[in-house]
Amino acid sequence: MDLPNDKPRGRRRRMSKGMYILPSLFTTGNMAAGFYAILEVVHATALTTVHLDNAAIAIGFAVLFDGLDGRVARMTGTSSEFGKELDSLADVITFGVAPAMLAWTWGFHLMPPVALTEWNIKLTQLGAIASFLFLMAGASRLARFNITSNPQPSNPGRPGKKYFVGMPIPAGAGVIAAVVHFQRGAPLESWYTAITWLAMVAAVGYLMVSTWRFYSFKDIDFSSRHPFRLIIVLGAVFSLLWFFSQKVLFAVALLYTFSGVFWRLQWIFRRRRQRPPPNYKEASQTS
Helix, strand or coil: CCCCCHHHHHHHHHHHHHHCHHHHHHHHHHHHHHHHHHHHHHHCCCCCCHHHHHHHHHHHHHHHHHHHHHHHHHHHCCCCHHHHHHHHHHHHHHHHHHHHHHHHHHHHHCCCCCCCHHHHHHHHHHHHHHHHHHHHHHHHHHHHHHHCCCCCCCCCCCCCCCEEECCCHHHHHHHHHHHHHHCCCCCCCCHHHHHHHHHHHHHHHHHHHCCCEEECCCCCCCCCCCHHHHHHHHHHHHHHHHHCHHHHHHHHHHHHHHHHHHHHHHHHHHHHHHCCCHHHHHHHHHC
């Protein structure tokens, strides 16, 4: 026979088990957005390029869902191995396959034929290789993240959870989506812009597998007692995204990309300044 005090305990136990579903719901939303983006890319043609813009927007929402599932899991204490594995599989689909297909279709497949037909075919093939390398780099980035408990960047600065080692795959996918959304899905029309896009896709893939550091935003505490400031900041961000989503997302994507390059260059120059001159080494050895 159950005592009266056992009923609240059982109810709390069931509620605590139900809390584990919350992060998985955001992960499911992430996967659904990625699947929708793939469908939109498949339906895109030279006359219906709005599908490409819809795919880019879907990837943007997936980035939001991906950030929320980890944040919710940490705030509610509901992190689990199942959730981590599900999140990694969802990221491969949403931030690997979907942006790779979007990058190839927008930058190469739907590009109008140039004067030399053979050159157009070569560009399409090179674009497919670059998009596949982007996918492989993203999958490798996830695998490295899963097996490394506390990775250290090659230019540590301030090691710890404040920085990611290599560009995270959601950010890499966000760069692809931000550029496509900036053009409203209108595909590239010249071979030199296609070559630039080829180099950019390859560069983003390299940044994901590099050991350069990128800010993780994990040190931002949303549970601090500053609700008024937080409301103002969130309101300003949502307003900018609502009215100027193309320019704002494009600028944010480029700034985040170049932030890793900036920290890397700063570390290189700092190490060169701190390196003792050759004459100093010889003098110390002879003495």
